[in-house]
Amino acid sequence: MQLDAKIPSGPLSDKWDKHRFELKLVNPANKRKYNIIVVGTGLAGGSAAASLAELGYYVKNFCVQDSPRRAHSIAAQGGINAAKNYQNDGDSIWRLFYDTIKGGDFRAREANVHRLAQVSNHIIDHCVAQGIPFAREYGGLLSNRSFGGAQVSRTFYARGQTGQQLLLGAYSALMRQVAAGLVTLFPRREMLDLVVINGQARGIVVRNMITGEIESHAADAVVMCTGGYANVFYLSTNAMASNVSATFRAYKKGAFFANPCYTQIHPTCIPVHGTYQSKLTLMSESLRNDGRVWVPKTPGDKRPPNQIPESERDYYLENKYPSFGNLVPRDVASRNAKAQCDLGKGVGETGFAVYLDFKDAIKRDGKDVIAQKYGNLFQMYEKITASNPYEAPMMIYPASHYVMGGLWVDYNLMSNLPGLFVMGEANFSDHGANRLGASALMQGLADGYFVIPYTIGGYLVGMDRPEVTTDHPAFKDAVHYVTERINKLLSINGKRTVDDIHRQLGHILWEYCGMSRSEEGLLKARKLIQELRGEFWENALVPGSSEDFNQSLERAGRVADFLEFAELLVIDAFERKESCGAHFNDAYQTEENEAKRDDENFCHVAAWEYKGDDTAPELHKEPLVFENVELTQRSYK
């Protein structure tokens, strides 16, 4: 099957305008007749549900938390990019486009990324109009900061709580539509299956997490914005409930999963300190604006940082990458931290940490300025580690953080299943093999506020659909399948807790499919995952019943899906016999240890089709065509 990305023809910068003009419009009076399901209330889902309702569509909006305001987007700290060029420092839509394409190591679609850069400015305008209190200069204009992978200052922020403020903006807009009667909220619902009728996505089956009831919902289109799967690594910076289940179920119903092996390891997280640890905390990348990364020059130097003289410190990023210094992209920063620790130069109790030092910044700007920029991050760091970053350098280490992979979508953000749209971190579309900082918030809001409101209309009037209600046999089948699976989970009655098994899965992936990969390691990982999955279904212990508020059952369902999905991730990593962005295979590197792409053979999106539990998935390739940028070896020297 040839995947058609439906990229409009014509010059890059005209594509979106032309496409919007060509898309059919829905008669305003008819919009109310259309039911749309939006799964997820993060930046992508919240903004989509609000904007679609503003247009007059009738929207049902689902999330697993108790309120839409708690979607994981809330945790984003650093900021959101836009090509406003308010700083007059040479930014432009084209530069944001180019930086994103290059940052993604030339593995994203030009047309999508360009559209993202184009709408980025509208996002900031809209968010300000919503009352989001972005940081400002004394004169009252908006303030910007820099982020990794860019040499211009284009990141807008609200202290260290940008995600929170943007999400609360979308949430407010959403609640306004609830008041208008156009959005119905379904919190504490977990999507457990997608319902496909005549090849079209027509609804979902969810579990009411309070009563355990399995509910069916039908619609004209399903928009999935269920976030990323970084928790497949067990420890990650994601929220505890972040999962792959929703997208994986859609995959099993025929939606293609694209580039699952593109997983991002973030360089600046608080290091792991014990087996009981349940998650890792990110220290925003914005800290690299002012913090300097270093390790002792001599391996095994265990002196406290303040006793190590300047001459015995290795500011390895600044030395190796003079033009970007501490602001190299995430994949580069992470790999270099690991390399230093592998050389025995890691610091802290475990040796798996490097310093991020603010001494010089405090000396230069004063403590107050630094506190204003990063105060809440410093406070958070101190709460967790009991060490004061104003006095001693922070210790940081890479952690699983974000996934570029996700369900395959075309230019309209529709998957290969008609009527199934996928947005935000849940799709694969804009970040190629590596995402630049402050670009996920931008993408989620671009998708929800400015793309889906147009493209969904084109689908709704462009394709015939039979009348469907939840009495359709496809709904009954899905409910049956979901119920059986829950019963099966509850009846394993083994001896290991689900968390314990999940932790082991995390170790396998981190070891063999983390910051660097090898064919041998990946083969081993695949076998270990299969064994662990076998053990799960024989020896997991899931307490309680299904008709109850049962958090163990929720976790068990998610881990069961992670155990299947992990294998797909490893298969994809194995098949991509090159290094690109965050996917680093030891066998493919330049002399300077940078990721070495193979554009001749791997300049494509790898989209996987489910073929059955016991059959290997089938690979479909969408070739990536670059008409506007030249593919180069990324260099941040």
Next chain:
Amino acid sequence: MTKNIDITLKIWRQKNADVKGGFETYHASNISIDMSFLEMIDVVNEQLTLDGKDPIAFDHDCREGICGMCGAVVNGRAHGPEKGTTLCQLHMRHFSSGDTIVIEPWRAKAFPIIKDLAVDRSAFDQIIVAGGYISVNTGGAPDANAIPISQEIAEKAMDAAACIGCGACVASCPNASAMLFTGAKISQFALLPQGRPEAALRALAMVRKMDELCFGNCGNERECEVECPKEISISNIARMNREFFKAGLGSAVM
């Protein structure tokens, strides 16, 4: 350096909203002081699971102090003893070996218990539905720098906007009032020029909704401000009252 402690826990267990609950006692030994409070409960839950017992239900998600999902009353204090800290960011180094720790859910008429420590806070969403927004549709906004806003005002609005909707203010108020939560949202918008046009209507609608939902009145006890993990200032309540009062005077909008 890591250190371990042994503690006794008295935890509120309640199967659901319709049955009576009560305290159960658990012993947790070898708890690393570097653990967060929720990781400590995880450890207890792992053991309960292995022992064939029902683990303790509690809400949580980000575990970074930002989503507002977690929360419980610990030794009589919402989110525990540390100032400006959510339960997920509270660490066991603030407790000592031999301590007995009492853990209860938020208690307020407007927040019915779902199970154990998990409560239903959807009343907060309803307050926002009543008017916690600026009425702008996607698409028509002017350039973001069109209206300069002084840094001082932006910072004040941000202080108010930092509320995470956790409900600790309600849980710690003797009257179970939601004034701090509501006042913070009303203030954020009332401070900003974008929010001024609707300021009066908004205050009126949100305050009325709050009353309707069985939240109590503010008795000026200031417990909310003390326990708020985001240190939202009680001055936001005064600002809300001013807006509400102004709205009441302009009877045209009533």
